[in-house]
Amino acid sequence: MGFDQYHEPAGVLSQETRTFARTIASLIEEAETISWYERRMSLEKNEEVRAIMANAQKEEFKQFGMNLDFLLRRKEEWRAELLGILLRDGD
Template sequence: MGSETYHEPYDVLSPGAREMHRAIWSLIEELEAIDWYAQRAEVTTDPELEAVLLHNREEEIEHAMMNLEWIRRKDALFDEKIRTYLLKTAPITEIEERSEGGEGGGEDEKAAAPARPQLGSGRGLGIGSLKGR
């Protein structure tokens, strides 16, 4: 699907633009898979299948973050925006207001350190059941 999404002729795009396109489409595909697994886990009536689907979702989140990190490392604007918005505790729109107002983009905000479940811990994603939500 990614090769069908070029808006300019492939042969005139730089190798860097083609690599970024691959990374962005890989990220999109991982995010879609996360959503699909979450939906399936929410509606299944089999607890064992739910656990498998949530495990798969966790794996896809890992893949998505790896893609996002590659993109951050290769694109200065992504790097800047990720450093401005991610892992902050202030309301997102306040961070935006500070960033646009030239107040450093919320850099003084403390980084959030969410608990991270370990694969194979049996605790799933640590978000409880998705049923009934």
Template sequence: MPTDQYHEPPEELSAETRTFARMCASLAEEAEAIGWYEQRISVEPNEVSRAIMLDSLKEEYKHFSMELEFLFRAKPLWAEIARGVLFQDGDIVANGGAAEEGAGSGRAPDGAGTSDAPGTLGIGSLKGQGL
């Protein structure tokens, strides 16, 4: 079955690239579902229905996060830049600029935490911090 997720002939793409494209598409779909649930929840008057949708929304957050982590592990440079932006205090745009500027240099962006394992965001280091 053909899809619109490829911008190059699929038969010319490696299996790794096709998997990466599928995960990008899944991530976009999860983000879209999160937006839909947020809208539905904001207007739903029935308390039980709203509670069910909130439970579903948490599942979407989980799926989005797992897919994002998969992509970060597949693309270490992306993960490196994300470490300089995600879970950081201060100006988001400034953090993004600093992270991009320092990417690939081998030095951590200012304020970036250390990673627990290669290819992860080091979120494990936040355990027990009440976040």
């Protein structure tokens, strides 16, 4: 079974665009996994298991952050927009 992650023919996309698409896919996958761990931890009664899950979730946060950082270093307009939003006081 093939893996088709593009909405356009891969052969006509530049390497840069394919890398971008893979990085976006990874970002989405990391966000989903962070959410899965959050839900699992909210239900898990065993403290040791919750700690293991929290550790695993922290690793997913790191991977999410690295993917986002990669994109922001290559997309000036994204970086400018997010710097106007993130880590600021207020709404």
